[in-house]
Amino acid sequence: MTATQDVDRAAPAGPSFEDRVRRVADAAHRMRHHVLNMGEVQGQGYVGQALGVADVLAVAYQDQLRLRPADPHWDERDRFLLSIGHYAIALYAALAEAGVIPVEELETYGSDESRLPMSGMASYTPGMEISGGSLGHGLGVGVGMALGLRHRGVASRVVNLLSDGELDEGSTWEAAMGAAHHRLGNLTAVVDMNALQADGPTAGVLAIEPVERKWEAFGWHTVRVDGNDVPALLRAFDSLAEADADTPRVVICDTRIGSGVPLLETREKAHFMRIDEHEWQIARDQLDQGAQR
Numbered sequence: 001m002t003a004t005q006d007v008d009r010a011a012p013a014g015p016s017f018e019d020r021v022r023r024v025a026d027a028a029h030r031m032r033h034h035v036l037n038m039g040e041v042q043g044q045g046y047v048g049q050a051l052g053v054a055d056v057l058a059v060a061y062q063d064q065l066r067l068r069p070a071d072p073h074w075d076e077r078d079r080f081l082l083s084i085g086h087y088a089i090a091l092y093a094a095l096a097e098a099g100v101i102p103v104e105e106l107e108t109y110g111s112d113e114s115r116l117p118m119s120g121m122a123s124y125t126p127g128m129e130i131s132g133g134s135l136g137h138g139l140g141v142g143v144g145m146a147l148g149l150r151h152r153g154v155a156s157r158v159v160n161l162l163s164d165g166e167l168d169e170g171s172t173w174e175a176a177m178g179a180a181h182h183r184l185g186n187l188t189a190v191v192d193m194n195a196l197q198a199d200g201p202t203a204g205v206l207a208i209e210p211v212e213r214k215w216e217a218f219g220w221h222t223v224r225v226d227g228n229d230v231p232a233l234l235r236a237f238d239s240l241a242e243a244d245a246d247t248p249r250v251v252i253c254d255t256r257i258g259s260g261v262p263l264l265e266t267r268e269k270a271h272f273m274r275i276d277e278h279e280w281q282i283a284r285d286q287l288d289q290g291a292q293r
Contacts, residue, residue, distance in 0.1 A: 017234070020063055025230045027097045028058035029291050032260050034093035036283050038109040038116075044274040045110075045118065048257035048264055050090035052194050052228070053161075056253050057094040059233045060159065060190070069099035072126040079145055081130050081160040083138020084192070088120035091128065100127040136169030138162050139189060143178045146187040159188045165197040168206045173218065176248075180219030183246035189220070192227065193254045198271050211252055220250045227253030228260075261286050 015023070031054045039047040060080060061067075068074040082091050089109065096103045101115070108114035115124045120132045130141055142160040149156050166172050179187050193211070195202050202208065215222040221243035225236040233253070240249045258264030261283045267273060275283070 031093035040280045048270045052255035061094045061098040078157045085119040085132025095127045136171040139175035146184045164193045176218040179248040185246045187248045189250040224252040227255035
């Protein structure tokens with residue numbers, strides 16, 4: 001199932017696994033270029049997180065979500081909730097590759113009167129389901145949305161991308177309990193485990209491991225995967241079909257800040273990156289060199 005097709009989930013088997021891997025990997029590569037191009041407009045930003053989560057978003061928008069790119073408000077669409085508002089740069093790249101917004105519009109990122117503000121705003125951007133700012137709210141919204149869709153008899157899924165830092169928030173775990181209590185099998189949480197927060201390494205701010213056992217104890221079907229390994233990601237998302245139909249699902253994705261660009265993977269202050277003018281082309285060259293290996 002691809003993001004650019006309106007298809008029945010029970011349709012005959014489509015592309016081969018190898019074709020799916022190629023499609024997702026190619027999209028993720030282009031998305032990383034989009035991120036670097038948008039970041040250069042401002043000279044700084046949450047570029048490291050966006051590069052790290054590109055493979056996860058490529059799997060979501062190229063392989064998993066049911067969408068109509070020309071009709072972002074289609075009632076039967078799957079809902080993708082970005083509760084990490086500062087990851088908007090990453091979602092814009094995914095929306096552009098999915099055909100929801102024009103690639104050319106990415107040049108306006110963060111500019112006055114742009115539909116692409118630096119923090120995600122549902123009122124501005126097609127395909128942006130919720131406004132993300134204060135962290136820890138996304139999963140609660142997802143629970144309410146999943147309940148509402150089920151009540152209306154709409155067979156759509158809700159997918160919430162949240163950060164490992166959001167697991168420090170009590171509201172996230174309240175929502176996790178609510179999802180299990182209401183048996184919301186139409187809800188999937190995707191956790192970006194990049195191990196870094198604004199105040200430092202996640203483990204130093206507030207230790208959250210063992211993450212898998214926590215989610216399992218809260219009644220969720222739990223999968224953990226290397227979030228920068230496209231074949232492993234596809235297998236992880238495919239495996240969600242094995243869960244009980246009434247069980248919420250979570251995919252815990254271990255990602256690397258700056259993935260694909262060695263220059264940025266090793267940057268000391270990586271939560272909000274300031275990148276020198278001459279470094280942007282170096283970053284693009286490194287990205288392309290890595291793709292050619």
